Amino acid sequence: MRYAQGGGLTAERRAFREGLRMRAADLFGQGRSSAEIAKELRISERSVQRWRKAWADGGPRALRSKGPAALPRLSDELFAVLEQELARGPAAHGWPDQKWTLERIRSVIGRRFHKSYTVQGVYYLLRRHGWSCRMPARRAVEHDEDAVAGWVKGTWPQAE
Template identity: 45%
Template sequence: MARRLRVSWKSAYQWHQMWKEAGAAALVSRGPGGQRNKLSPYCLNKLAEYLDQGPAAHGWVEDQTWTAARVATLIGQKFHVSYRVSGATRLMHRLGFSPQMPVRRVAERDEQAVERGRRRPGRR
């Protein structure tokens, strides 16, 4: 039966035990697992508006990149809710945004040498 349902033997065994002990009612779905969303639908819409405004509108003027860390900070500032960076990443994807890495350049970087390397013949 486990193979037919494409589940592990352990899951099939647990379901069978639940059914034997409490009947079919014990097998009713409890909904999706995991933690519930900390933001209401209204707050999610507001967050999407804030993200559309861009980072500069919220104090990040160095570049116009939404990083997951910035979004987690923005959520904390605007909604007084704590999100980890990984949770902010999932939330951004859910809203149709993608987190991007901030542009970090080495202070000693030689821009002219980099440009010469890009223009070198035979280089793709």
């Protein structure tokens, strides 16, 4: 599996998949059919067929993992710098309001790091680092939390 913007399988998941391929290689040597292997390993028969072809051409070495498909464009160190930039707020980067959008974050990445991301790639980058999408809470300036709490405790039970 390959994902946009340098994502992909974790090292643990790559090792797990390689283990499946090695187990399949053992079963190829026993002369088992692709359907039997697919059922036993709980994978698609098409994957078994691809692995069998690679195994026939290059032996078990052909089934070894080749490592990650791509490295992330922003390392953990650069992402920490991006977090600092985001903490400064959108106004510090030239936008009139205080709301971050994926497009704006994409622009900051392009300006600051000279890296090109898609909007969807920015979304995945943020998700991989534990960020989530949140809608800002819009409240009136006159909002009084104490008055609301008093109303909920006093007036609301009487209305029922």
